[in-house]
Amino acid sequence: MTAGTLARPTRSGTAAVLVVLGLLAAGVWALTDLQINFATLADSAGNAVAFARRMFPLDFPPLAELLELAGQTLAIVISATLLSVLLSVPLAIFAAANTTPGPGSRLAARTVIVLARAIPDVVLAIVFFRIFGLGAMTGVLAMGLHSVGMVAKLYADAVEQIDEGVRSAVRAGGAARGQELVTGVLPQVMPAFVATALHRLDINLRISVVLGFVGVDGLGYAIATSFQRLDYRRGMALALVVLILCVLVELGSGAIRRQLLRGGGPTVRLPAQRGIAPQWTFARVRRTCYAAATVLAVAVSLWGAELSPVQFFHGLGDIGHSLGLFWPPDTGGIFPTLLADLGETVKIALAATVLGALFALPVGALAARNVAPRPWVARVFRVFVVLVRGVPELVLAIVFVVITGLGPVAGTLALVVGAVGLLGKLVADSLEEVDPDVEQAVRATGATRWQVFTSATLPQAAPAFAAHVLYQLDVNIRSATLLGIVGAGGIGFDLLSASRILEFGMVTTILLLVFATVLLVELLAVWLRRVTV
Structure with missing residues (x-):
């Protein structure tokens, strides 16, 4: 390859970019389909006041x-x-x-x-x-x-x-x-x-x-x-x-x-050194x-x-x-319903991951000591992340169910808050772990703080951020299943109902469906890590 000639992207690299863009598009579609927007939240403002x-x-x-x-x-x-x-x-x-x-x-x-x-x-x-x-x-x-x-x-x-x-x-x-x-x-x-x-x-x-x-x-x-x-x-x-x-x-x-x-x-x-003890x-x-x-x-x-x-x-x-009692698996005659509810669970997870990542990036950046404009800002946002992570998502789901009503909107909003807590911490850690010499080299050219962040800090942390987002999607699929227990949409409600009426074969079927979905996400994440490293 001659000097100045750009290297052609590999097929696997192109495929990885297309898959990531496809996941992003799926998340945006899920947000639209679930009607997660400001109008929905505004309509629920009165319920929020009543709940308070x-x-x-x-x-x-x-x-x-x-x-x-x-x-x-x-x-x-x-x-x-x-x-x-x-x-x-x-x-x-x-x-x-x-x-x-x-x-x-x-x-x-x-x-x-x-x-x-x-x-x-x-x-x-x-x-x-x-x-x-x-x-x-x-x-x-x-x-x-x-x-x-x-x-x-x-x-x-x-x-x-x-x-x-x-x-x-x-x-x-x-x-x-x-x-x-x-x-x-x-x-x-x-x-x-x-x-x-x-x-x-x-x-x-x-x-x-x-x-x-x-x-x-x-x-x-x-x-x-x-x-x-x-x-x-x-x-x-x-x-x-x-x-x-x-x-x-x-x-x-x-x-x-x-x-x-x-x-x-x-x-x-x-x-041979076992007799040697360190000083107290x-x-x-x-x-x-x-x-x-x-x-x-x-x-x-x-x-x-x-x-x-x-x-x-x-x-x-x-x-x-x-x-x-849990074998063999049984659909209870509602297999199409189970698949539809599983699809809703995946939609909730996709929407919450995209929206959570959108909020977690600025929160995580301000919580990173090498990015925050002042040390006290980093400490404040670190405390904020700890507090957000400390609220159980199931409690958040119950609150949002009361405010927005039964359904996937409540589950999505609960997972968004949880994602801000987890992803915010992971983003902050990744930004703090970048090579400071690269930042210093860009800063030495007279670059502003924002230019250092966009051209030196963020590019170094981008691969880790992508991996964290895929991990969050995996976590959200599992969590969305559990939030359905309290009526926050998805297949979790079917899981709890089957266990309460002692339909343990259906519990096994639901477990296998969720397991297959999570396994696909994990295999996708492993493949993306392999082709992008």
Whole structure:
């Protein structure tokens, strides 16, 4: 190719651009078809005012009852997160290419991880509710097993990114395979393991609200009961408590991450060096105190969740009969309706992704320290993102159902708010991770702040932003399914109705339809990443 000649785009690159443009066009069409516009919102303004009057003043339960509900919720969430970590560590070792015993083991572990992520936690809760009945056991197992899909995947990725030199040094010292993992692998990945577990704890706290609508104890169940009685003052008061808990958990987990992981995590020592101990500095004492507090919180949660081994093994005795109720799949004679509702779910997800991305880009940019005009602006928008992420989407869906009425508009608006919280954070992180030298080079030419952003910062972060949007679409399809439970449109309402009338074969059919849809989106995202890298 001669100088000055532009390289021709590859077929795969052109196809990727066309697919992205097609998804954007589909999202715009979905917004139009669902009538998500200013006129719709203006027509609902009166309902919003009426809802606010019915919501205020907030009606909090007595302090003792409130503390009991919050304690129940935290106990279930922490226990579920612990279960996911215990299951994810061995799965990650088998799933990672550099630690797996063989290709068969890796394929089996990866399959388990994908299935755990693909099955909605609400479906797992419905199954376990049938086996174990109302209580904490159902929530712990549903959240714990579903969390494995995310936790084990991120753990496996962390294991594959270790420094193999350390592991080789441990092996050269005569360590057995088990010692090699404990001494050469786990200390390196411990920072990532801790950060992932704490992040999943934050997610599970929000999920607990959704599971309350299918019988899991705690604040979620109390919120569901309040809204079913149309007691919006009590329901929104409890939702505010959940928001405060989410913010406190995020701030607390952030502090623990900074203290436990400062300095790169645990020191890797060879077998011959085991007698050498680091000095007890103030920083080490502080990290130890955080670790002790974490262990204490886990122990109290296991006790507070009142998990009964007798109930667990008794339920296992009936698991064959209970699972048999879900097979074979059954359409109940309404398969065309299920397909139409699935199509509505996809429309909701597409519309919410496009609109959410439109709002998340400026919010994320102002939350990035290297883009915001002042440091205080970045801090304000970071706090805003945390607050938005702390509001459970199911609560938002209920509010929008009351304001805009039953249907997909409520689900779309709820997911838009949720997308601003998640995408805003991811966009801010991506913008802060760009190469500052490129920004400095453009700035040295006399470019303005806006020119630096558009010509240096944004182009570097664009591939990550595209990946985040596809991830948000995946998340929105799952979330749109769940929001249908409260009448926010889509196939979720069919899912809840089928479980309530004990049509478990139809539950399986709905699960398979959602799984196939999510799998297609995930395969599309993998292909796009491959052809654009």
